[in-house]
Amino acid sequence: MSVRTLKGKRRWLALGGCLIWLAITFFPLYWVLITSFKTPIAVVGGPTYLPFVDFEPSLTAWSELLSGQRGQFFNTFWASTIIGLSASIAATFIGAMAAYALVRFTFRFRLLSALIFVAIAFGGFLLGRHVLGFGQGISLIYSFVAALALAIVSSRFRLPGPELGNNDIVFWFVSQRMFPPIVAAFALFLMYTEMGKLGFKLVDSYIGLTFAYIAFSLPIVIWLMRDFFEALPVEVEEAAMVDNVPSWRIFFGIVLPMSKPGLIATFMITLAFVWNEFLFALFLTNSKWQTLPILVAGQNSQRGDEWWAISAAALVAIIPMMVMAGLLSRLMRSGLLLGAIK
Amino acid sequence: MTRNDPIKHFFIWPALLIVLLISIFPLVYSLTTSFMSMRLVPPTPARFVGLGNYIDLLQNPRFWHVAGTTTLIAFISVGLQYVIGLSVALALNSKVPGEGIFRVSFLLPMLVAPVAVALIARQVLNPTMGPLNELMTALGFPNLPFLTQTSWALGSIIAVEVWQWTPFVILMLLAGLQTLPDDVYEAAALENATPWQQFRDITFPMLLPISVAVVFIRLIESYKIIDTVFVMTGGGPGISTETLTLFAYQEGFKKFNLGYTSALSFLFLIVITVIGLVYLAVLKPYLEKHK
Numbered sequence: 001m002s003v004r005t006l007k008g009k010r011r012w013l014a015l016g017g018c019l020i021w022l023a024i025t026f027f028p029l030y031w032v033l034i035t036s037f038k039t040p041i042a043v044v045g046g047p048t049y050l051p052f053v054d055f056e057p058s059l060t061a062w063s064e065l066l067s068g069q070r071g072q073f074f075n076t077f078w079a080s081t082i083i084g085l086s087a088s089i090a091a092t093f094i095g096a097m098a099a100y101a102l103v104r105f106t107f108r109f110r111l112l113s114a115l116i117f118v119a120i121a122f123g124g125f126l127l128g129r130h131v132l133g134f135g136q137g138i139s140l141i142y143s144f145v146a147a148l149a150l151a152i153v154s155s156r157f158r159l160p161g162p163e164l165g166n167n168d169i170v171f172w173f174v175s176q177r178m179f180p181p182i183v184a185a186f187a188l189f190l191m192y193t194e195m196g197k198l199g200f201k202l203v204d205s206y207i208g209l210t211f212a213y214i215a216f217s218l219p220i221v222i223w224l225m226r227d228f229f230e231a232l233p234v235e236v237e238e239a240a241m242v243d244n245v246p247s248w249r250i251f252f253g254i255v256l257p258m259s260k261p262g263l264i265a266t267f268m269i270t271l272a273f274v275w276n277e278f279l280f281a282l283f284l285t286n287s288k289w290q291t292l293p294i295l296v297a298g299q300n301s302q303r304g305d306e307w308w309a310i311s312a313a314a315l316v317a318i319i320p321m322m323v324m325a326g327l328l329s330r331l332m333r334s335g336l337l338l339g340a341i342k
Numbered sequence: 343m344t345r346n347d348p349i350k351h352f353f354i355w356p357a358l359l360i361v362l363l364i365s366i367f368p369l370v371y372s373l374t375t376s377f378m379s380m381r382l383v384p385p386t387p388a389r390f391v392g393l394g395n396y397i398d399l400l401q402n403p404r405f406w407h408v409a410g411t412t413t414l415i416a417f418i419s420v421g422l423q424y425v426i427g428l429s430v431a432l433a434l435n436s437k438v439p440g441e442g443i444f445r446v447s448f449l450l451p452m453l454v455a456p457v458a459v460a461l462i463a464r465q466v467l468n469p470t471m472g473p474l475n476e477l478m479t480a481l482g483f484p485n486l487p488f489l490t491q492t493s494w495a496l497g498s499i500i501a502v503e504v505w506q507w508t509p510f511v512i513l514m515l516l517a518g519l520q521t522l523p524d525d526v527y528e529a530a531a532l533e534n535a536t537p538w539q540q541f542r543d544i545t546f547p548m549l550l551p552i553s554v555a556v557v558f559i560r561l562i563e564s565y566k567i568i569d570t571v572f573v574m575t576g577g578g579p580g581i582s583t584e585t586l587t588l589f590a591y592q593e594g595f596k597k598f599n600l601g602y603t604s605a606l607s608f609l610f611l612i613v614i615t616v617i618g619l620v621y622l623a624v625l626k627p628y629l630e631k632h633k
Contacts, residue, residue: 005437010537014433018444021430024505025451028462031473035465047473094356101353106346125370140367148362173357176365178562178614182590183607187368215364218357220559227552231521247349265517269510276455278569297457297573307465314458321453325446 032318036061036311043307061312073295073316080275080291081320083206087213088270092263094214095221098173100251102166102222103229104237110159113151120147137194170226177219181279188212189283204285212280217270224269228262229255268328275321292317376604381597388601395605404581404589405606409613412585415496416564419503424557426504427511432545434512435519445516452509460573463502464489492582495575499583502570507563511556518552519545554625558618565614586610 035043037057042048048055065073101107124143128134134142192202202208232255240250256263281291299306299313376395380388399405430448434441451459466472467488478486488498522545530540568587571577577584577592584592590610594603 011436011438014436014438015440017429018433018438018440021426022444022447025448025509028459028466028505029450029454031466032458032462043471047471047476049473094360097353098357101350104345105350105353107350107354121366122370122373126374136371140370144363144366169354169358173361175615176361177559178611178618179365179368180587180590180607180610181566182568182587182594183372183604184365184368186594187371188364190371191367211360212364215360218361222357223555223559227555241345247347248352251353261517265513269513272453276453276457278455278457293455293457293569296455296461297569299461305468305471307471310461311465314455314461317455317458318453322450325449325453 029318032311032314035307036315038308040306040308061308064309065312065316073313075288076290076292076295077316079285079289080317083210083213083289083291084271084275087210087274088217088267090210091214091217091221091270092225092267095218095266096225096256096259096263097251098218099222099225100229100255102170103226104234105166107166107169109155109164110161111164112159112161113155114164116154117147117151120150135194135197136190137198140191140194170222173219173222175219177216181216184216185279185283188280192284202284204287204289206289209281209284209289209291212284213274213277216280217273220273221266221270224266225259225262228259228266232258264328268324271324272321276317372604372607375600376608378601380601381599391601395601396609398602399605399609405609407581408584408586408589411496411583412565412567413617415500415503415567415585416561419500419507420557420560420564422500422504423508423511423560424553427508427556428515428549428553430508431512431515431519432541434516448512449509451506452513454506456506456569457573459502459506460570463498463570463574467498489575490579492579495579495583499567499571499574502574503564503567506570507560511560514552514556515549518549522548550625550629554622554629558621561621562614562618565610565617586613 034049034051034057037051037059038048038055039058039060042055042058051057121143124146125139128139128142129136132139189203192208195202202211236254236258237250240254245253275291276293277291278293278297281294285291285294296310296313296317299310375388377390377392378388379391379394430444434445434448438444454462466474469475469485469487474488475485478484486494488494526544526548527540530544535543566587567585568591571583571585571588572591575583577588586606587610590603590606593599593606
């Protein structure tokens with residue numbers, strides 16, 4: 001028993017509060033579940049609460065849904081699953097590496113190099129687009145490569161101006177999340193269309209949407225994983241360094257296993273974000289790789305207040321995440337025990 | 343303490359490249375467009391107008407109204423999320439009976455698609471078919487216009503935001519609470535510190551860094567709110583619940599006024615940046631005091 005365990009009356013007060021929040025959490029979910037089993041007449045007739053007691057459950061909505069009367073559910077479900085899993089695994093992994101590097105290694109560069117990158121990227125794009133008359137895709141690729149190359153070359157020299165470090169890189173990553181997603185989604189759609197003209201099909205493709213999701217999850221992954229890595233005791237790694245263990249083995253063999261709870265929590269948040277994301281999927285897909293939120297939102301506008309059908313469709317999007325939460329919470333508890341560093 | 347090792351480039355470049363590649367085009371594209379008058383429907387050739395779009399927007403009372411609504415929703419809902427989230431996290435961390443079940447089930451709302459949440463909210467808040475109005479009638483209230491009257495509609499949106507995102511706060515704060523060392527609490531128990539003193543002098547200060555991070559993330563995300571409002575009220579009644587992203591959507595994809603939309607999103611970016619900087623500047627002394 002830990003010292004922090006509450007005793008006596010406070011314990012029951014806390015329990016009461018938790019129970020109230022539990023009721024608030026569950027009622028809407030319960031409601032959507034029972035509505036999906038109601039007949040149209042039962043829905044319109046006013047609220048009813050208990051199956052078999054005040055309404056007769058029926059499978060109308062579910063049979064319509066599974067027989068494909070309301071759109072390509074299996075296809076969409078499959079697309080959502082593949083994109084969600086691959087994007088969140090990749091983002092957690094790549095983001096964890098970057099976060100670790102930002103916590104444990106020293107990065108230094110001059111503000112001027114960053115400014116060179118931005119200036120060349122902007123200037124090159126405008127030059128290619130409006131003066132030389134290239135397409136948007138070509139001018140983007142040229143200006144990006146040129147800007148990156150010049151920025152890296154310039155960082156080799158001793159440039160004047162203020163020096164930036166790890167915290168500035170973290171701030172840059174996180175600030176990417178501030179950008180209004182609606183403009184990013186639309187601009188990304190334009191960029192993907194341009195790339196399509198160059199022969200890379202990115203609109204309505206697995207690669208295109210997954211790549212966008214990885215990029216937009218990375219800032220949050222880096223921010224979260226950085227906190228977890230900072231909480232790890234550095235002594236273990238220092239001991240390993242004394243024994244001349246290479247950095248990559250310290251990371252994969254010691255740091256990653258120790259931060260399992262953090263990794264799982266981050267993966268879970270990323271997966272939920274990708275699975276439920278609406279705007280990017282709306283712009284970047286149209287048929288083959290459409291994801292569930294688009295289909296669910298479509299139910300509302302297509303069919304009005306048919307709550308039984310809408311509820312069943314919404315549940316298809318909701319249930320996999322619930323199952324995942326159950327599985328992961330179990331993993332997380334065992335992970336927490338394994339990762340106990342104290 | 344940080345060290346220097348060439349392998350650091352191998353660790354950071356994948357993330358850096360991906361984010362650079364995906365973020366630089368929207369930035370370049372929309373910043374250049376924001377200084378132009380550009381429409382897709384009816385198609386008009388791009389014309390350089392300088393700061394014209396920005397001036398138009400700043401003189402548009404609708405922009406200020408929308409910014410105010412978004413701020414109201416964001417601040418009230420994040421405030422409530424933090425208070426409820428912290429209380430629940432504290433309760434769970436002190437091992438209330440049934441803590442394991444609570445821990446899993448409290449996460450659920452966060453995992454539901456906002457589109458689905460909004461659809462559920464519309465069912466629950468429906469004036470004739472919804473359970474909430476029946477409960478209110480049973481308690482003696484009149485039939486309440488949850489989605490059709492400004493203040494009720496705002497309240498409903500805030501309630502939905504709180505329902506959906508408090509789990510995120512709980513998850514993060516609980517993870518933070520579990521990293522706090524036990525020995526401090528043992529010392530406090532020896533000194534006979536009351537639970538309130540322990541909370542005020544140990545838990546809250548030690549939790550401050552992660553609290554600041556969580557509130558920061560939630561504030562920024564709340565400013566981008568669109569799906570919930572879009573499905574629940576569509577910005578109505580009138581424009582009274584319209585948010586910044588919804589306004590951008592209306593201008594950009596109903597009117598296809600790209601220059602105006604881009605300028606709007608940059609103003610949006612400035613608003614968020616200012617709020618973020620002020621927030622961090624206000625909290626910095628506290629963070630350093632407790633380091």
